[in-house]
Structures are given as C-alpha cells and as structure tokens.
Amino acid sequence: MYKLICGANPVHLGIATPAGDWDLDALRDHSETCTSCRGLLRAAAHLAEYLTASQAAEEKGVSARTIQSACESGALPHMRPGREILIDRRDLQEWRPRPVGWQKGRKRK
Ligand SMILES: [Zn+2]
DSSP, X not given: OOOOTTOOOTTTTTSBOTTSOXXXXXXXXXXXXXXXXXXXXXXXXXXXXXXXXXXXXXXXXXOHHHHHHHHHXXXXXXXXXXXXXXXXXXXXXXXXXXXXXXXXXXOXX
C-alpha cells in the first residue's frame, strides 16, 4: 500500500481500497484540501489518464506481474508515487506485452 505525502491513511480517506485500487475522485478531493499532497497530486489533474498496475493488467489482459516486470525492465514508462505503479494510458496503449520468456537485452525497436 502506498502512502500519501502527508502521511494520512489513504484507505481511511477512501482514496485506496484494501485491494490496492485508487479512487481517483477521492484522491482529487484530498489533493484540493491537503497542501502536503498537492505537489504529488498535481498529476491528479491527469490522473484519470493513469492506471494502476492491476488496472493496466486488466486492460491488456495480462497479469499484474507482467506489468510490473515491464515497468522494472524499462519497457513500460510509469510513475511511482510511493509503492504504487501508475502508468499513463497512452504509454500503455503503445506498449505491447512481450511473449512469456522473452530475453532481456534483445529488444527490437
Ligand atoms: Zn495529504
């Protein structure tokens, strides 16, 4: 579970569900009232454009782990506020999941 910059509990604020998804409306509300979080949540203006790893996985029909390793390998651009991964929807659309077992260092692009 990620933490807000101000240290508030995102679950308590209704921003994060126990499953780890984000309620973007609640996040926006918080960013409007919390000066500590405003910096991070400047991105919230565009946050509807961002997907968590599990949302991205669902959208692409792959596992969240595939999304995470694509982020870690640099194949998929992402942001990391706290421990959460956020992926720009446009980057996700351009990203093509590689077949299982593709080897690092053999990118073709
Ligand atoms: Zn805050």
